[in-house]
Amino acid sequence: MLSLDRFDLKILHALQQDARLTLGTLSETVALSASQCSRRIARLEREGVIQGYSLRLDPASLGLSVTAFIFVSVDKHRMNTPQQAVAALLARDEVIECHAITGNHDFILKVVIEDLGALSRFLSEAVSPLEGLRDVATQVAMDTLKTNGPLKVEASY
Template identity: 70%
Template sequence: MASLDRCDQRILYALQRDARLTLATLAEAVNLSPSQCSRRIARLEQSGIIKGHVLRLDPEAMGLKVTALIFLSMDKGRMVSPRNAVGKLLARDEVIDCHAVTGHHDFILKVRVADLAELSHFLSTAVSPLEGIRDIATQVVMNTLKENGPLKVMP
């Protein structure tokens, strides 16, 4: 892990909450000059700590009203690589997150779709046909209490 000093931590804290801060506003917030902030941000980007700058959309405003978690268990004896089988799903726009996990299931997918009919179609046409699927369990999210929270950067 890269060494982060207090100034780096304050910059990351501020940018996670508002990535659109101007350099001048950020510099004032973290008590550095704009040129110092710029150099530190460049270093944080080059080191891979800052992975990019993204635009977050409101899924519901975009018509994606259903969030579901899909739990996949794989029959590893019937396949060369479980990750390769799931890899086909990673290119799908419906899939927001995919995690290889420990426990009863092997993967958890988070998907966003317009409605339950679209979820059913996605499950039957994209998930069920995957090679080596042993079990699929789906849970529909009723309410999201926190999502995409900032990472802890300050002790």
């Protein structure tokens, strides 16, 4: 694990709150010069602590009103690696997250899609035909209370 000092943690905390901060504003916030902030950000990017910058969109504004979690179990004896089973789904825009999990299923997919009809089509056209599929269970979110929350950055700075 990369050693992070209190200034690194302050920078990460500030950038998670607003990744569009100017170097000037960031330097005031963390009490370092703009050039020191720039060097630290470059190091954090190079070391992979900062993996990128993204834009968050409101799904409802784009006509995407359903968030569903699809639990997938695969027959591990019918393939070289279980990841092969879901590889085709990872390229689909509807799938915004995929995790290998413990418990009764092997993977959980987070899908954001237009409506229940589109979800049904996605399940029948994209999920059901998967090679080596053993079981699928789907749960639809009734409401989203928090999403894309910042990662915990130690407050001991």
